[in-house]
Amino acid sequence: MLEILRNIVQEVNTAETLPAALEIIVQRVRDAMGTEVCTVYMHDPETNRFVFEATEGLNKSLVGKISMAAGEGLVGRVAEREEPLNLEVATAHRSFRLLEGIGEEPFSAFLGVPIIHRREVLGVLVVQQQEKRRFDESDEAFLVTMSAQLAGVIAHARVTGAVSGANSGAGAGGVPTKIAGIAGAPGIAIGRAVVVSPVADLYAVPQRRAQDRRAELRAFKLALRSVRKDIEQVAEKLGTQLNPEEHALFDVYLRILDDATIGTEVASRIKAGQWAQGALSEVMIQHIKHFERMEQSYLRERAVDVKDLGTRVLAYLQSTDTERQEFPEASILVGEELTASVLGEIPREKLVGIISVKGSGNSHVAILARAMGVPTVMGAVDLPYTRLEDQELIIDGYYGEVHMNPDAAIRRRFAGILADDQAISEELESLRDVACETTDGKRLPLWVNTGLMADVARSLDQGAEGVGLYRTEVPFLLRERFPSEEEQRQIYRSQLEAFAPLPVTMRTLDIGGDKALPYFPIEEENPFLGWRGIRVTLDHPEIFLVQVRAMLKASEGLDNLRIMLPMISNVAELDEAMEFIRRAYREVLEEGSVVKMPPVGVMVEVPAAVYQARALARKVDFLSVGSNDLTQYLLAVDRNNARVADLYHAYHPAVLQALQAVADAAHAEGKLVGICGELAGDPGAAVLLLAMGYDVLSMNATNLTRVKKAIRNLNMETARTALAQAMLLESSDEVHEHLAGVLAENGLQSFIHPRLD
Template sequence: MLETLRHIVQEVNAAESLSQALDIIVGRVRDAMGTQVCSVYMRDPSSNRFIFRATEGLNKDQVGLASLAPGEGLVGLVAAREEPLNLESAETHPSFQFLQGIGEEHYHAFLGVPIIHQREVMGVLVVQQAERRRFDESEEAFLVTMSAQLAGVIAHAQVTGAVAEELLGAPAAPTRINGIPGAPGIAIGTAVVVSPGADLYAVPRRMVSNRRAEMRAFREALTAVQADIRAVSENLRGQMSAEDHALFDVYLGILDDSAIGGEVAALIKAGHWAQGALSQVMIQHIRHFERMEHSYLRERAVDVRDLGTRVLAYLQARDKECQQDYPERCILVGEELSASALGEVPREKLVGLISVRGSGNSHVAILARAMGVPTVMGAVDLPFTRLQDRELIVDGYHGSVHLNPPPEVRQRFQAMLDEDIALSRDLESQRDKPCQTLDGHRLPLWVNTGLMVDVVRSLEQGAEGVGLYRTEVPFLLRDRFPSEEEQRQIYREQLQAFAPKPVTMRTLDIGGDKALPYFPIEEDNPFLGWRGIRVTLDHPEIFLAQVRAMLKANAGLGNLRIMLPMVSNISELEEALSLIQRSHDEIRQEGLDGELPPIGVMVEVPSAVYQARALARRVDFLSVGSNDLTQYLLAVDRNNSRVADLYHSFHPAVLQALYAVARAGHSEGKSVGICGELAGDPLGAVLLLGMGYNMLSMNATSLHKVKKAVRNVTLVETREVLDEVMLMEDAGQVVLRLERLMAERGLEKFLHAPLEQ
């Protein structure tokens, strides 16, 4: 069964259109189960009916014509109940409805299972047989497993097919791909696809006019790989058997003009760019080998993949030398975008981001919010390799991407974009006003930074300090560890830019979803593994150099604060404090004077919540990292789009933890701040104000909204609302209560995304 499943999924994955994918499914499933009929009914979003879309065994002339409504007939019943239906005699069931013309009157046994993707019923997969019998448990299990395996593939094929048909000149069908909101806002622009290094499956489709240059580049890459193979072959001559050594001649033959090399050249002559032509041909051959029955031949797929990857690496190296020409309104699209990818696009041209992987709390989404770039994450059904140079609409409010929007939809999104700009101008009036409640309570608003572009934006928005400077960002943008002097210069720029306002520098926080390319951390469960303070304590040479660079950068300014990430116990804190003291002693011996700056701990894990008072006793301040704390409290990976809807900052358990930390810090006379995304949410800011937080740190784009909310409430009423919500048992109830408070102040338009229409 597993082998059959694997083969069918591979074939469907290789399909160029939804129709082709469905034809493969019905043919292969009928053969695998030995039934007489296999059919697929797909839900049409516009009519909400289940259309007869593909069949083996029934009348194919009715494909696309026959249909059933939800709850109508056996197919509609399967869809409505969202569970399998296994009948010995279908026509005797009360829900049976005869569909004229499809030819099912001869078949009695019926087994239908729903095709469900992201909680939505997309269709129904049906097998039928003339013999009156119930399908046995193993057959039912097979069809249920097949449906579950294929749901995502079918969803992807729907969008891929729509894009492919348009490229072939067919009418463009409006298509919406749902993901997860990453950063709010609307973007309308041109897609630029980011390809990871030498990944055949992530090469964007692109047509070119200069075919001769592409052919020349391909020939040069081919020649380079052939030279590499000959060199390796010569080095290993005499060390391998003649039979094994003959494989090198096979590899050279595969790349020959009469084989794969010739197929790639033909596609380039047809107008495809070299990378795309290579990708298409190599993937086709890899899948051909993978489908073979003989294990030896199946393993040749690995060889073909390796050869293709080698040629692609040479092509990418050549293309990287050519400066990327970014469109005026660039939407960056990739399977998994990185901070370095964002940094390569001129800021004035970057208007939107789309990432196939990740969630709204991924590191790249946090950076996008800091930069004010509308972003959609977790768009798993997006055929991103086919989107190069296409106009897209990014709806960062609702987490959706629109392809081929009709004129009225495009106009609606343009109106939303214009409204956003108007609201932003309205909020700019808050810039020079103090952040204080109606009854005079001051609440400092600081910013989270990481890139130098954040500095200008933060100062323009009226930030009162930096609650989190992500020191890992300069590390992520390099191909090696920055030296102590390089770090000193970077930190000095930050400290000088904000002086005399305080700047809180978090020591290197890597691991989890932040991996350095030159210091890879391979773990099965990185978020519970080697990350944050754990890494730097294991590598004191990195930690000491960084702290020394910070202390030196602070000379003559005195606005530095140091913050330690991912502390989970007292011994880690004491070891880190000892190393900081050692760094301070060392720079004093070098002749640099200055007091030790304030040192704080990030409260990001449950153990730190329960030991908050003991931690506060040893440091100068506490700062809650609410993103990670929410993740660990709720056991929800914030990069996993499948469980993103379970990640909720207003979950009662999260609120209880936040309140406990505030009380613990204050009981030791220490200030308590927060630098997670919750601080930048006006609803969250009101609650944190009531809890007694001394400072909120957020992305610069959130400063004015939060200030507007704070200036329209009293401290007394925030405490009253806090008392109410702390008794609630559901995050939704909490949000509704806070929204009611904001509505009473006339602030609805600053809190919500525009309603979807």
């Protein structure tokens, strides 16, 4: 069964359009189950009906012409109830409805299962048979499994069709489509896609038309000759080390590259107008999939050889492609896995947005994007990014969504939000140098989170009063080895000097989870519950001591350093870390540096630290809540996983109660408490945090004046009332709605960003 499933899914993956994918499904499923009919009905979001889209065994002339509503007929019942329906005599069921002309009168047995992707019913998969019988449990299990396997493939094919304009009545631009991802940096962006493909990845080459077909053809032939020469040289070099059978493999390689086979196919596509890299990618992937579908394992393994050859040719093509990239005035950078270095290739004035298929809100790109104020969506896994070159896209960085093929109405709505955001930003500039305090005089210092030197100027320009989180891992991530003590001292000194005399809170090295150093890999099955944060540095005191020494030396003469320890989950860890810090301090003094012992604090990021917050506060100078990780661990939701992104709610009542508990614990010990997660930069949440008693809010510079505006528009009584009411609510949606009302009542309607469907 697994082999049959795998083969069907592989074949469906080769389909270029949704209709082609559905045609493969009905053919292969009917054959695999030995039934007489297999049909797929697809949900049309515009009409909210299930359309007869593909069949083997019924009247194909009606494909695309008839449909049923949810709840209508057996198919509608399956879709409405979102569960299988297995009938011995379909006509005897009260929901049965005969579709005229479809030709299902002879068929008695009926088995239908819903096709569900991310809680959305995409369609219904049906098999039918003339014999009066219930399909057995193995048949039902097979069809349910097949439906689950195909759901993602169908979703991707549907989006791909929307991009190409196939299977839609919206014209060449395709149908309006929304792709869910993870919010990387807030804001709205409207622009043209610029697709960035990684080096020599056949599956990531964007579709693009050739500007000069002859030049593309010459480049391809030159790349072929170069690879052929490379293989001949390797074959000659290994001639005496391989037996004749093994050496014959190189002859196979050379034959694959022969102009009469793959070379001819690529050349013909180039002549038809495709650029060389795209033509090569399409042909090679087609051949790779052909080999992968073969039954004999020996032949299936040849797919690896074909892929290797294609990758070699592509690498040469990319190295000779010296054409300077032209960027539209409003460019949205799109790629499978963007890196911080890629951003340097595009002029900042032309970059309006970023979309990455992979990655998280903690990726280097997301961190840099927030510092630059560029709306960003990460983890857009369903995005057919290679097909998006020069297409108009809209980014909703508030909710982590990408809109493709936007119609006039969608474009107007987002253009309006963008214009409002720009107007608000201009208005908020006047708040840069004023105090963040309520109308009745309660001060609330606003600090910033930094990690790159690019953050410094922007932070100071926005009126930051200090740094609540300096991510020291960023310089480690951008290197190919551990930075030395002196290198670290210079980096930290730059940060401390830039903000002096304002305080700078430096978090000790926080790697692990989704932040792995290329030269210090951590491979774990469950990295977020594994070796990360303080656990790593306590196990490697040579790394921890060097870093703390560098921090202390960097603070000489400035005395604005604060040290913060990440991922503390028990008092013993804190005691051990404090002993290392005191040891580093003694060593620095012995070397002649004149420095003060800086304040040391703990990040509260795990539930255990919430319940031990008071015990931890006794031993340190301050507590700081990392609301991103704390929310993740409290709700058991990976905040970087697009599949469960809708379950990650920082307004969850459990999160609010934990935040209040930490604030109360810190104050009970007479210690300051701050927060440095994304929640601190939310104007609505800032109202609650103010009322909870948080002494400092630290956020991305982009949000600083927005939070300041919110705090300056209300008094403490209003904030406390808002908190008291929020604490009685039972869901994050209720809290969100409640805070939207509070903001609106206090003249802050412009900070409310409703999700646009």
